[in-house]
Amino acid sequence: MELKQISQTFMENGKIDTVLKDISLHVEKGEFVSIIGPSGCGKSTLFHIIGGLVAPSHGEVWIDGKEVTGQKGLISYMPQTHALFPWRTIEENVILAQEVAGIPAKQSIAQAREWLAKVGLAGYEKAYPHVLSGGMQQRAAFLRALLSPQEFMCLDEPFAALDALTRMDMQRWLLSIWEQNKRSVLFVTHSIEEALFLSDRIYLLSDKPTTIIQEIEVPFPRPRREEVLSEPMFQTLKQKIYATMKRVHV
Ligand SMILES: Nc1ncnc2c1ncn2[C@@H]1O[C@H](COP(=O)(O)OP(=O)(O)OP(=O)(O)O)[C@@H](O)[C@H]1O
Ligand SMILES: [Mg+2]
Incomplete structure (x- = not known):
């Protein structure tokens, strides 16, 4: 760039x-x-x-x-405020960029779950953002940026x-x-x-x-x-x- x-x-x-x-x-x-x-x-x-x-x-x-x-x-962009969508679960938030890019949900959900476990968010896949602490929300937002297809x-x-x-x-x-x-x-x-x-x-x-x-x-x-x-x-x-x-x- x-x-x-x-x-x-x-x-x-x-x-x-x-x-x-x-x-x-x-x-x-x-x-x-x-x-x-x-x-x-x-x-x-x-x-x-x-x-x-x-x-x-x-x-x-x-x-x-x-x-x-x-x-x-x-x-791939992680804005200054984490900007997780409150109406989407954590895993739905994490796969957002892949969804926009047309990658099938089945594939991206499996990958998202693997990563959520690696960053200490296992068990929160189906939770909504408000349940998570600030640090956990940041990790989820960061994963969304990390898993988006842009390099x-x-x-x-x-x-x-x-x-x-x-x-x-x-x-x-x-x-x-x-x-x-x-x-x-x-x-x-x-x-x-x-x-x-x-x-x-x-x-x-x-x-x-x-x-x-x-x-x-x-x-x-x-x-x-x-x-x-x-x-x-x-x-x-x-x-x-x-x-x-x-x-x-x-
Ligand atoms: N759309 C806009 N219209 C007018 N002024 C704007 C617009 N966007 C940004 N600015 C101005 O540009 C300047 C830089 O803003 P910016 O948010 O990029 O700063 P920053 O370096 O990210 O600050 P911070 O470290 O506080 O996040 C500010 O003075 C802001 O008011
Ligand atoms: Mg700024």
Whole structure:
């Protein structure tokens, strides 16, 4: 997936509001890339552009070597709010993208049940979302994105609403699933630690009008384990990113 010189302006109370300004970035096949940026800088807007829900004011979206600006249905997307449908059971929610893609329910339900068990949701296949805790709902929403047929996934702050311990569990869990699947991922987070723990590369974004201020290669080998969090290099990188983000946020 590649973004070429994406800019986005909105009309706000009769004034032009430039949100994204000349954003070019790429995610290679099987790569895990994170975006860190201040609140309101346009991260979700960028995902809406990639997903074809919003037409950019300028620039192009490329997937698999083709220009696909404005085309829907090409990516798997986990929005910032989990957006499980309350009237569908957990397994019906998980197979939604496959249903839209015309994959027979019998096949996708069997696969969904297998995965629900792997993520600790066995027994909840036929439950409705309101019965599940926040963390369980996030896992179900994540499975829906993971099992959708598109190879490229956009995850918008999937763990933001979780408490610190559940969040760490989910990060470990996501890492192990991703290391088995190697899907291409673009991941939005406010947590520097989370981005360093999970990613191959990180883009740091400025405040509006938003540009890319830095691109960071994360040097830790895979498979990664939690121990990496206490390595001196991890702490150094974390502090560097923190200092950069603090500078742009004043
Ligand atoms: N359809 C729209 N019309 C007008 N302004 C919009 C529209 N969509 C987004 N914006 C503006 O674009 C800016 C970026 O919003 P966006 O939701 O993309 O930020 P974000 O980086 O995802 O923030 P957060 O970290 O809080 O989720 C905001 O100022 C928002 O008000
Ligand atoms: Mg957002």
